Amino acid sequence: MAKTRGTGLLMLWTDVDPQYEDEFNRWYNEEHINRLLQVPGFLSAGRYRALKGGPKYLAMYELEDHNVLRSSAFLDEVRYQPSPRRQQASGGHIGRNFLLNGYRQIYPMMVNPIELTMRMSPYLQMGRMDIPVAMEEEFNAWYNTVYIPGYLTIPGCIRARRFICIEGQPKYLTVYEFENPTVSEREDWRTTGNSNPWTHRVRPHLQHGLGSPGIYARIYPDPVA
Numbered sequence: 001m002a003k004t005r006g007t008g009l010l011m012l013w014t015d016v017d018p019q020y021e022d023e024f025n026r027w028y029n030e031e032h033i034n035r036l037l038q039v040p041g042f043l044s045a046g047r048y049r050a051l052k053g054g055p056k057y058l059a060m061y062e063l064e065d066h067n068v069l070r071s072s073a074f075l076d077e078v079r080y081q082p083s084p085r086r087q088q089a090s091g092g093h094i095g096r097n098f099l100l101n102g103y104r105q106i107y108p109m110m111v112n113p114i115e116l117t118m119r120m121s122p123y124l125q126m127g128r129m130d131i132p133v134a135m136e137e138e139f140n141a142w143y144n145t146v147y148i149p150g151y152l153t154i155p156g157c158i159r160a161r162r163f164i165c166i167e168g169q170p171k172y173l174t175v176y177e178f179e180n181p182t183v184s185e186r187e188d189w190r191t192t193g194n195s196n197p198w199t200h201r202v203r204p205h206l207q208h209g210l211g212s213p214g215i216y217a218r219i220y221p222d223p224v225a
Helices: 018-036 066-070 070-081 082-091 115-117 135-153 187-194 197-205
Strands: 008-016 042-052 057-063 095-107 124-128 159-167 172-178 214-220
Touching: 008 018, 008 066, 008 172, 018 042, 018 057, 018 082, 018 214, 057 066, 057 124, 066 070, 066 095, 066 159, 082 187, 115 159, 135 159, 135 172, 135 187, 135 197
Parallel strands: none
Antiparallel strands: 008 057, 008 095, 042 057, 042 214, 095 159, 124 172, 124 214, 159 172
């Protein structure tokens, strides 16, 4: 099976006013995603719409690694060579609360090879966050050894990954993949998230980005919402 995941992400979030949404979505589905998937190192892509949090639209690109974003194939042939349609309909042109971030995976460090061929998940929960420098080492240890492992025991939580931002902000991104959009509404999810004393020490220091955390449903390919 073809590889669909590596260790890098390109993520784009934006809000789009109603009068522009149809053209924005057509451009993305008909032109832009297909163009980016021709760039070496772009492995797969999906589009999502927010059910909770925001911004409303998310485009998620799975990369071989973060260095793909520094390649001439991406920079010279795509990023700095916008098509006429992109100049009129892109989120950077007509969107609000526009975020374009590149990421490098920091958790897990070892990945089951089967996961490298999986398709884009139907639902995502994501947190974009910063943490004071003085808390950073403890924050990462807590997240990797206590916080995420607890949530991975909850039915419907397929997997979780953490990333550090190499282009953009906030610095950290967590991506949970869900079977359904209500996983984090379960009582055992809430209980797990509050059960460890370490959580009560670290979590108050988190500084979430606008609209974070958010829950998203896949709209391309194979819409679920």
